[in-house]
Amino acid sequence: MPDISPTAPWLAQRSSRMTASEIRELLKLLDRPGLISFAGGIPNPALFDMNAFHRAYASALGQPGGGPASLQYSASEGYMPLRMWIADHMAAKGVRCEPENILITCGSQQGLDFIGKLFLDPGDTVVTAAPTYLGALQAFNTYEPRYDTFGGNGTVGLLRANAEAHGSRVKLLYLVPDFANPSGATLDLSSRERALDMAGELGCLIVEDAAYTALRYDGEDLPPIAALDQRRCGSIEESRTLYCGTFSKTLSPGLRVGWVCGPKHLLHRLTLAKQAADLHSATINQIAMHEVALTRFDDQVAMARACYRERRDAMLAALARHATDGMEWTKPEGGLFVWVTLPDGVDGRRLLERAVAEENVAFVPGQAFFPDRSGINTIRLSFSLPDPHRIEEGIARLCKVIRADLPTRQ
Amino acid sequence: MPDISPTAPWLAQRSSRMTASEIRELLKLLDRPGLISFAGGIPNPALFDMNAFHRAYASALGQPGGGPASLQYSASEGYMPLRMWIADHMAAKGVRCEPENILITCGSQQGLDFIGKLFLDPGDTVVTAAPTYLGALQAFNTYEPRYDTFGGNGTVGLLRANAEAHGSRVKLLYLVPDFANPSGATLDLSSRERALDMAGELGCLIVEDAAYTALRYDGEDLPPIAALDQRRCGSIEESRTLYCGTFSKTLSPGLRVGWVCGPKHLLHRLTLAKQAADLHSATINQIAMHEVALTRFDDQVAMARACYRERRDAMLAALARHATDGMEWTKPEGGLFVWVTLPDGVDGRRLLERAVAEENVAFVPGQAFFPDRSGINTIRLSFSLPDPHRIEEGIARLCKVIRADLPTRQ
Numbered sequence: 001m002p003d004i005s006p007t008a009p010w011l012a013q014r015s016s017r018m019t020a021s022e023i024r025e026l027l028k029l030l031d032r033p034g035l036i037s038f039a040g041g042i043p044n045p046a047l048f049d050m051n052a053f054h055r056a057y058a059s060a061l062g063q064p065g066g067g068p069a070s071l072q073y074s075a076s077e078g079y080m081p082l083r084m085w086i087a088d089h090m091a092a093k094g095v096r097c098e099p100e101n102i103l104i105t106c107g108s109q110q111g112l113d114f115i116g117k118l119f120l121d122p123g124d125t126v127v128t129a130a131p132t133y134l135g136a137l138q139a140f141n142t143y144e145p146r147y148d149t150f151g152g153n154g155t156v157g158l159l160r161a162n163a164e165a166h167g168s169r170v171k172l173l174y175l176v177p178d179f180a181n182p183s184g185a186t187l188d189l190s191s192r193e194r195a196l197d198m199a200g201e202l203g204c205l206i207v208e209d210a211a212y213t214a215l216r217y218d219g220e221d222l223p224p225i226a227a228l229d230q231r232r233c234g235s236i237e238e239s240r241t242l243y244c245g246t247f248s249k250t251l252s253p254g255l256r257v258g259w260v261c262g263p264k265h266l267l268h269r270l271t272l273a274k275q276a277a278d279l280h281s282a283t284i285n286q287i288a289m290h291e292v293a294l295t296r297f298d299d300q301v302a303m304a305r306a307c308y309r310e311r312r313d314a315m316l317a318a319l320a321r322h323a324t325d326g327m328e329w330t331k332p333e334g335g336l337f338v339w340v341t342l343p344d345g346v347d348g349r350r351l352l353e354r355a356v357a358e359e360n361v362a363f364v365p366g367q368a369f370f371p372d373r374s375g376i377n378t379i380r381l382s383f384s385l386p387d388p389h390r391i392e393e394g395i396a397r398l399c400k401v402i403r404a405d406l407p408t409r410q
Numbered sequence: 411m412p413d414i415s416p417t418a419p420w421l422a423q424r425s426s427r428m429t430a431s432e433i434r435e436l437l438k439l440l441d442r443p444g445l446i447s448f449a450g451g452i453p454n455p456a457l458f459d460m461n462a463f464h465r466a467y468a469s470a471l472g473q474p475g476g477g478p479a480s481l482q483y484s485a486s487e488g489y490m491p492l493r494m495w496i497a498d499h500m501a502a503k504g505v506r507c508e509p510e511n512i513l514i515t516c517g518s519q520q521g522l523d524f525i526g527k528l529f530l531d532p533g534d535t536v537v538t539a540a541p542t543y544l545g546a547l548q549a550f551n552t553y554e555p556r557y558d559t560f561g562g563n564g565t566v567g568l569l570r571a572n573a574e575a576h577g578s579r580v581k582l583l584y585l586v587p588d589f590a591n592p593s594g595a596t597l598d599l600s601s602r603e604r605a606l607d608m609a610g611e612l613g614c615l616i617v618e619d620a621a622y623t624a625l626r627y628d629g630e631d632l633p634p635i636a637a638l639d640q641r642r643c644g645s646i647e648e649s650r651t652l653y654c655g656t657f658s659k660t661l662s663p664g665l666r667v668g669w670v671c672g673p674k675h676l677l678h679r680l681t682l683a684k685q686a687a688d689l690h691s692a693t694i695n696q697i698a699m700h701e702v703a704l705t706r707f708d709d710q711v712a713m714a715r716a717c718y719r720e721r722r723d724a725m726l727a728a729l730a731r732h733a734t735d736g737m738e739w740t741k742p743e744g745g746l747f748v749w750v751t752l753p754d755g756v757d758g759r760r761l762l763e764r765a766v767a768e769e770n771v772a773f774v775p776g777q778a779f780f781p782d783r784s785g786i787n788t789i790r791l792s793f794s795l796p797d798p799h800r801i802e803e804g805i806a807r808l809c810k811v812i813r814a815d816l817p818t819r820q
Binding site for chain 1: 453456460479523689694
């Protein structure tokens with residue numbers, strides 16, 4: 001008998017490291033006709049510039065002499081013209097760097113996986129916001145860390161004491177500073193500075209996940225933590241921040257093109273991880289993304305901001321109109337998400353079942369976003385896909401289910 | 411002072427798991443004019459069907475209604491029509507399976523990484539041929555296994571005793587059965603059956619790396635180990651073989667599209683690894699690759715076989731003509747490589763320096779392909795890039811350097 005059966009002890013031991021993304025599993029079930037979905041944290045495909053990508057692929061394949069190179073193996077570090085474009089893009093945000101400070105990854109998700117792979121041993125501590133991005137938890141979970149919480153009571157002394165009590169040390173401080181998934185929250189300047197102070201005292205790295213940074217609808221851009229870090233220490237080479245960027249929320253997620261920006265001595269290690277993991281990101285996609293970024297990035301970002309701003313406003317207005325007593329929600333300055341705290345005793349998972357069955361409306365229960373699986377009475381609403389009219393309709397339906405759920409709980 | 415400096419103990423500890431691919435580092439230096447390179451194990455770009463890919467990308471982006479989906483997030487398992495094509499392709503090789511037995515990966519390299527990630531704990535034993543594919547060693551090294559050798563003295567009793575002496579157990583048997591990189595060797599039917607016997611007795615998985623399988627120039631196709639496994643146990647669901655396939659050597663490596671085929675209970679775990687690592691492979695590349703595979707696979711394979719067969723013949727003829735006493739080499743039935751054993755005392759690394767400097771000819775020293783870093787007097791020659799005339803010229807030059815190297819050693 002083979003002992004590779006699903007119940008084999010050595011397989012069971014390893015599989016505990018990974019659990020399916022509830023969100024992605026959920027998304028598979030959301031093809032119901034007429035469903036109003038606030039579930040997916042994905043960009044609105046109507047915003048994709050089909051013509052620009054059409055021209056970019058045709059050009060990548062057709063350019064005299066260079067055409068076949070787009071279908072060939074290429075460098076693990078990534079396509080140099082794209083790395084140059086990204087280095088300029090980072091400089092415009094206050095992160096002065098060279099193309100050698102940029103590694104191209106398959107979305108920022110792959111950057112998170114490589115950072116976990118390189119820097120986490122089982123039992124190491126990762127400090128995150130709570131709630132935080134589920135995909136980051138999944139990427140890090142593979143390497144079996146424990147988690148602690150940034151903010152609130154998260155002083156350096158307490159974080160260190162918690163880690164020591166577990167025979168652990170803090171290795172990474174993971175933050176989504178702008179319009180975080182799922183909370184919609186933005187770290188103000190002093191919180192960013194405080195994160196740097198803490199990381200310095202703890203001797204750990206900061207992982208700055210900038211997935212939503214370009215999607216700001218109100219107020220002024222704040223400097224990335226990576227820029228503040230560089231201001232303090234004078235050079236990116238001395239900094240402790242690994243900035244994970246992506247084109248997924250601005251130009252297209254389907255090409256899987258993101259990047260990590262950081263000091264060269266860390267980038268070198270990440271490049272070795274890339275080489276071992278998949279040799280390099282798809283050559284043709286890097287060439288095409290460079291072409292589209294070069295010609296269309298600013299216009300596409302402006303268009304996305306206008307579209308999502310209107311939908312965020314529609315969702316906030318609908319919530320103000322239809323919410324029941326005891327509901328609270330964030331007012332995000334950007335990104336794709338509003339985070340709702342339900343009245344006491346309302347369970348987000350149970351609510352989802354009822355909302356889909358009774359009112360054909362969907363969202364993501366908040367529990368999965370908490371490393372400790374708390375947050376039972378929270379849900380994440382995305383406003384990226386439905387138009388403003390459907391948002392109004394969907395929020396009305398959702399609040400109706402919440403209201404119906406209330407009496408049974410009191 | 412930040413302790414994330416390159417000399418920080420906790421960084422140094424982790425970096426020992428990964429070392430740069432000497433081959434990829436070497437390839438960066440091979441832009442010298444007039445150089446005849448037998449170094450790169452890459453397909454000949456003249457074989458890429460530029461028009462077919464041009465049409466496929468245009469169609470993926472332009473199809474009514476479906477266009478934007480090619481730029482959107484998609485399922486971690488991969489694009490269903492491509493998985494269906496691959497399932498049929500596997501069935502034609504004797505591996506009966508469903509699309510649910512196929513996970514799309516970023517080249518077969520990513521399949522190897524996920525298999526290591528899921529199944530290897532530090533100190534576990536991986537059994538490989540020696541020499542074997544360097545990229546597999548790099549992928550597995552991340553997870554800190556020890557290695558033992560398949561073939562020669564590799565009886566089950568000895569492998570088990572060696573593992574036990576190290577407090578280890580054999581988890582994976584990694585084999586490239588057809589025209590292996592770097593040796594060019596093919597496992598005959600009885601060796602394949604023996605591998606299955608051994609894996610059964612050891613209770614381990616077989617990783618079948620089929621990167622070169624389509625590129626056969628003489629003789630009959632042999633059944634994949636996965637097919638023999640299925641014949642024994644009646645169903646892929648009971649089998650212990652994970653088959654790693656790729657389009658990199660047949661249609662294009664630049665799109666990074668490969669696959670793993672195996673029993674669903676293992677595929678499910680690998681899909682979770684994919685989700686955590688990079689969410690999914692590039693949507694548009696899977697759609698385009700499906701289109702090209704559907705319309706052009708057989709013709710492209712026939713063209714590649716004709717091209718490479720001529721070059722292999724040219725290399726074997728040139729070696730027969732120019733070799734010095736004491737040189738031995740393989741006569742591969744397919745693939746891209748001839749493996750040369752140099753006369754005693756000739757060091758492949760030193761020879762490379764002289765060959766590049768004196769005769770402008772390059773190859774890969776063989777040592778890197780041995781888990782134990784033996785094989786000092788071996789080199790790998792690839793015949794994929796130079797045309798037959800240049801192959802004759804390059805082998806003549808190479809043998810001249812070997813001959814010049816001999817007297818100093820005797």
